Amino acid sequence: MNTCAHADESYLGLVASDQTARPDAVGSAIDSVSVLSEYSRRRMFTFIRRAGRAVTRDEAAASVGISRKLAAFHLDKLVDAGLLSARYETPGGIRKVGRRPKVYEPTDAQITVSIPDRRHELLADLLLDAVLTEEADENAAQAAVRTAEQRGRQMGEAAREEIRPGRLGPERGLTACEWLLDRYGYEPVREGPTQLRLRNCPFQPLAAKAPDLVCSMNQAFLSGYLTGLQVNGVQAVLAPEPGECCVRLGPNDNDRDDQLLQDD
Numbered sequence: 108m109n110t111c112a113h114a115d116e117s118y119l120g121l122v123a124s125d126q127t128a129r130p131d132a133v134g135s136a137i138d139s140v141s142v143l144s145e146y147s148r149r150r151m152f153t154f155i156r157r158a159g160r161a162v163t164r165d166e167a168a169a170s171v172g173i174s175r176k177l178a179a180f181h182l183d184k185l186v187d188a189g190l191l192s193a194r195y196e197t198p199g200g201i202r203k204v205g206r207r208p209k210v211y212e213p214t215d216a217q218i219t220v221s222i223p224d225r226r227h228e229l230l231a232d233l234l235l236d237a238v239l240t241e242e243a244d245e246n247a248a249q250a251a252v253r254t255a256e257q258r259g260r261q262m263g264e265a266a267r268e269e270i271r272p273g274r275l276g277p278e279r280g281l282t283a284c285e286w287l288l289d290r291y292g293y294e295p296v297r298e299g300p301t302q303l304r305l306r307n308c309p310f311q312p313l314a315a316k317a318p319d320l321v322c323s324m325n326q327a328f329l330s331g332y333l334t335g336l337q338v339n340g341v342q343a344v345l346a347p348e349p350g351e352c353c354v355r356l357g358p359n360d361n362d363r364d365d366q367l368l369q370d371d
Contacts, residue, residue: 139189142188150171151182152190155211160212163208189214189216195209230321252323256330260335261335263333263334263337266286266336281301281356284333285303288305294306302355303356306352329356330343342359343355
């Protein structure tokens with residue numbers, strides 16, 4: 108029995124299962140937005156968010172001038188979409204005889220829909236970390252690149268700890284990377300066993316305003332992830348194309364030179 112081949116199949120199966128099982132963040136956001144497309148439902152949601160307390164069905168119905176039964180229907184839709192939470196409670200904390208009314212309040216859900224996917228919050232977080240940790244012997248741009256590499260490496264180490272893949276060569280390593288790249292909106296496309304093209308830049312249009320800085324941070328972030336995940340024989344290189352990510356993942360220089368020598 109080929110134990111290495113068996114390990115490859117098990118690991119690749121784990122990655123595929125994880126991709127299937129993980130929530131589709133964009134799809135969930137679109138579903139939530141579609142729930143809010145109904146006018147009365149959207150007005151009730153706004154009323155509850157601004158109330159600053161739990162709201163009963165009767166109060167929600169009165170806020171938009173509809174029946175209690177119709178309000179209950181809309182409120183349940185908002186709960187199912189994860190926008191509201193519901194529980195039974197006596198308003199004012201006073202116990203009364205009979206069934207306690209159902210009350211609703213907003214959840215902490217934040218809805219962002221962007222097609223193609225954008226990750227401005229990640230870029231902002233990295234820049235904030237750079238400002239807070241800038242060292243005396245570096246400028247702001249150097250601090251930003253350092254912070255991006257560190258964050259990518261931490262994420263790679265966390266992923267490796269979770270999936271425990273063993274040794275990762277170029278092909279299996281890129282398969283492992285695709286999950287993160289897809290999750291963060293890079294839209295990865297496999298162009299060969301050891302070549303990964305990234306069709307989308309999640310940092311546009313900010314990258315267009317400061318391409319040198321953002322592209323350097325992007326390359327450092329992906330390089331750090333490869334290091335943390337311990338992917339051998341692959342590097343993140345700058346290869347900008349109009350409308351795409353500025354970085355591609357491919358064989359490192361030594362492997363490419365070896366291949367050229369073999370071809371000769």
